[in-house]
Amino acid sequence: MATTYMDRAAMLQAQAGAGKVSAGGSAVKYHFQPWLTLSAPGGTDDVIQPCRHWLDGINESTLHMKIEMTYVTNATLVIEAALSREGPWMQCAMLTAATYNMLVMSSEGGAMTFGRYVRWRVDGHAANPWEVCFQLMVTSGAMSDAKLAPRKA
Amino acid sequence: MGVVMELQPWMTLKGSNTTTPMVIQELDEWIDTSAYKTGVLQAEILKVSGGTLYIEGCDVQGGSFTTHAFYTVGLSSATLVFLNKNVPYGATNRLSNLIRWKFEATSSWEASFRLTLILK
Numbered sequence: 001m002a003t004t005y006m007d008r009a010a011m012l013q014a015q016a017g018a019g020k021v022s023a024g025g026s027a028v029k030y031h032f033q034p035w036l037t038l039s040a041p042g043g044t045d046d047v048i049q050p051c052r053h054w055l056d057g058i059n060e061s062t063l064h065m066k067i068e069m070t071y072v073t074n075a076t077l078v079i080e081a082a083l084s085r086e087g088p089w090m091q092c093a094m095l096t097a098a099t100y101n102m103l104v105m106s107s108e109g110g111a112m113t114f115g116r117y118v119r120w121r122v123d124g125h126a127a128n129p130w131e132v133c134f135q136l137m138v139t140s141g142a143m144s145d146a147k148l149a150p151r152k153a
Numbered sequence: 154m155g156v157v158m159e160l161q162p163w164m165t166l167k168g169s170n171t172t173t174p175m176v177i178q179e180l181d182e183w184i185d186t187s188a189y190k191t192g193v194l195q196a197e198i199l200k201v202s203g204g205t206l207y208i209e210g211c212d213v214q215g216g217s218f219t220t221h222a223f224y225t226v227g228l229s230s231a232t233l234v235f236l237n238k239n240v241p242y243g244a245t246n247r248l249s250n251l252i253r254w255k256f257e258a259t260s261s262w263e264a265s266f267r268l269t270l271i272l273k
Contacts, residue, residue, distance in 0.1 A: 037165040070168030098172035133167040150183035153272050
């Protein structure tokens with residue numbers, strides 16, 4: 001009997017449109033950054049999310065980002081947004097301690113304004129070893145509309 | 154038709170029990186095995202310290218979880234956990250409809266692992 005292999009990246013891309021949250025209407029949950037641990041001995045002060053994984057919120061007015069950071073030392077996790085890929089990048093959140101919280105970003109005004117693109121950046125202390133462990137989930141639209149379910153095997 | 158799925162691709166987690174005493178796999182990454190009769194979980198555990206990594210399952214969301222396997226230290230080689238629907242309810246090796254992982258910390262902790270699930 002043939003055995004099929006379902007690649008998780010392919011599944012997530014199919015689910016989320018390769019980084020694009022769906023057009024308005026039904027809410028979509030998107031694993032913006034699966035659990036990631038970054039560690040550096042110092043001398044590397046900035047790590048930016050690869051641009052192909054930036055979130056494109058062109059069709060969204062509100063994004064809810066769940067930030068789960070279990071470990072951080074000598075580094076800052078920055079969530080930032082921009083109107084274009086070239087920037088300038090506006091800082092929506094700067095996190096220097098382990099945390100579990102929700103960041104609400106809106107393109108309809110307010111403190112946490114996002115234009116189109118959202119990305120993360122880790123700002124490590126160049127002079128010291130640094131380490132960070134985090135994951136980011138994004139839900140577009142009303143949280144209560146999100147239909148979450150386990151993956152079907 | 155059988156399938157092979159990664160319950161969790163390679164991942165390293167690190168934290169402190171005071172700030173993050175427990176990490177549970179996201180709901181939409183659990184695997185729904187309801188269409189299958191048997192499963193084999195392959196656990197590759199490079200490191201576990203400061204807590205316990207649980208592989209657990211339940212039959213419906215919100216139901217009580219049964220622990221299928223748990224790890225408190227890293228393993229030198231991959232281990233297999235055999236699961237089957239045709240054993241009494243609540244038994245450790247009964248294949249639950251929903252499978253997930255959970256980490257419970259007791260001190261500063263770290264875990265590096267991959268979990269693969271074969272279903273037939």
